[in-house]
Amino acid sequence: MTSIDVHDLTKAYGPRRAVDHLTFRVLPGRVTGFLGPNGAGKSTTLRLALGLDRPTSGTATIGGRPYPTLRDPLRHVGALLDAQAAHGSRTGRDHLLALAASNRIPARRADEVLEETGLARAARHRVKTYSLGMRQRLGIAAALLGDPEVILLDEPSNGLDPEGIVWIRGLLRRLAAEGRTVLVSSHLMNETASFADHLVVLGRGRLLADTPLRDFVDSRVRPRVRIRTTDPTALVGTLARHGHHAVEHPDGHWTVHHTRVDDIGPLLSTAGVPLLELTTEAGTLEEAYLDLTAADTEFAAPSQEATA
């Protein structure tokens, strides 16, 4: 099985380091979400891993080898960086056939991936007639063409309709379950949470986190309990007696932070507080991500306090 190994990788553009002594490993059998604010260095890292740019120092290898040394690279690594890359005057099928021929991939794979990406009916239409979502599907078809062990996708959900987003989620999960190495960059936190097992997070070219998704969220966002009751006075009083503070929301539900149902459920039950709802709300990836990157976002809006 094949991992992506980024070791002490640096890429400088003039005095500025787009990637700065970056080290991480992407392992097979799971989907790794690749996150970071605008300009954090994700695309640069992907370009370096694919040999599209030369590092200033350090290495990025696939299965222990630099991408440019791979023979028939599409049979080892499939990538989607720019969905606009296909030539507009070619048909989708011809685009894939040309890629297949240059990498000694059987021509039947073109039809298989067109089918798999839902493009079979548009296969003989020119790419310039494709919608953004169809171009995205064609880019994903090209990435899958060589049945590669390693798949790198930059914002694969871009332009996809809701059905397409559900489809890509299932596809990524399946590719990982087949033992492939799958690295997916995205700005969509809900999306990433729905398909990633592991996260690599960059900020200003440096590694901010390399951790399982669940650990990332649990370590940054404390759980809270959501409550609805017909007797708010009893609720607030009981909680206060045990040192908990309940926050009321406009729709009438209450939140108690930094606690779980197991902790306060018995207290409320013993006190006879009538409950309509009592649930633990887990933290979201978006909350955890914003917590981590708040200090690292180059283009962050000024905070309310700073401008007040």
Ligand SMILES: Nc1ncnc2c1ncn2[C@@H]1O[C@H](COP(=O)(O)OP(=O)(O)OP(=O)(O)O)[C@@H](O)[C@H]1O
């Ligand atoms: N060819 C280039 N010449 C000069 N600077 C560049 C070049 N490519 C990227 N950069 C700079 O490197 C930094 C990292 O850019 P990169 O595109 O890798 O970030 P990213 O994490 O992919 O951002 P986004 O989420 O906005 O796509 C940015 O400051 C960018 O301006």
